[in-house]
Amino acid sequence: MLRPKKKLYIKTFGCQMNVADSELMAQVLAQDYDLTKSPEEADLYLLNTCAIRQKAQDKVASLLGSLKTLKQRRPQMLIGVGGCVAQQEGERLLRLSPHLALVFGTHGIYRLPQLVQRATQGRIVDVAFSDGYPPLPRRCWQPGQVKALVPIMQGCNNFCSFCVVPYVRGREYSRPPEHIVAEVRGFLAAGGREVTLLGQNVNSYGRGLPAAVTFPQLLRQLAELPGLARLRFATSHPRDLSPDLIAAWAELPPLCEYLHLPIQSGSNRILAAMKRGYTREDYLHKVEKLRQACPGLSLGTDLIVGFPGETEHDFQDTLNLVREARFDVSFSFKFSPRPQTRAAAFPDQVPEEVKADRLSRLQALQAELTLAAHQRLVGQVQEVLVEGASKRSPQILTGRLRTNQVVNFAGPQELVGRLTRVLIIEAHPHSLRGEWALPPQSS
């Protein structure tokens, strides 16, 4: 007789990479555990953590503290912490949280079944880095799943002076292209339509692989797969955005007209201190080339305000760059000193109130630009991949345009998971409202 499986609950913090890692955790443990949405019934509770800013790390510490009560109610439950905070803090986490059984680093995911088994005998820490990509388990897709996150590489070699990623995720290594193609093929065979390729710097994909393959070559291989309607990727380093990659937008129909290209600052002095390897002029030149190759391209970015030594003049350069590049969306943050990074020890740290003031001015400017971008879409009929019912009402469907904006519209449930066409009738700060324009495409 089959032994009933135990229950696994995963709480995920941070970026899309962490979301993909959590899926991988569920998968490597699938033989013994079924996922549950209720922490109250978990036999194994995993926190997948983010260390990119102190605030993200504080949230983990606070949740970990509150789990003490749950552990008292369910003494047999094992609690584990994985991801970037686990990699960074290691043993220290065990000392801070007596109810914690397991700490595993960013490369420990592949060893989870053995680690969980060992943690039932005694508390353990595993933050070792592995060499290269181990073969991943065959992915299982959810019924009706139309979008998938597909990791193509791990780690980063860039060591930007503010960033903790190379320390917590290790050096860059790429996944063999044949594994990626097989995974995407399996997803499409199961009815999937949209794939987002993930890595810290996808533009340098392929370095170190035995067979020479570049990121644009990988895109071309994937774009040929029958059934793939939409192809996206994140994140790109502006320095490594090659002419060949820019040309891909003119060439590959599934490649969506959206690019997330983090600039971080508009000041050349600050970009040099950040060790980004490009100037604002280089960046704007690439944006111009991108818009020539793909006139409807929607552009997103990341920005840091209050980097050590940033003056009001530097900040004005950032505001000007944001206006010039006309970002459709940006994710902006106050500089947060991270352990081990060089910028944490830089002199001239900017006071918190100055950072907060700059952040609110930057976000106000971005809000104007985003709304203007949304208003330009009003009156257009756009292709939408319908993702489900909106949170507000089951009668309202929600989906995304190829350019990544969210659109809500009234339509039949049968549209969920399909491509359809929607007339955009209203622009809001964070989304669009539309009217179902045409029956779904048969594709």
Ligand code: SF4
């Ligand atoms: S390229 Fe990105 S992930 Fe790599 S160090 Fe710089 S900011 Fe961090």
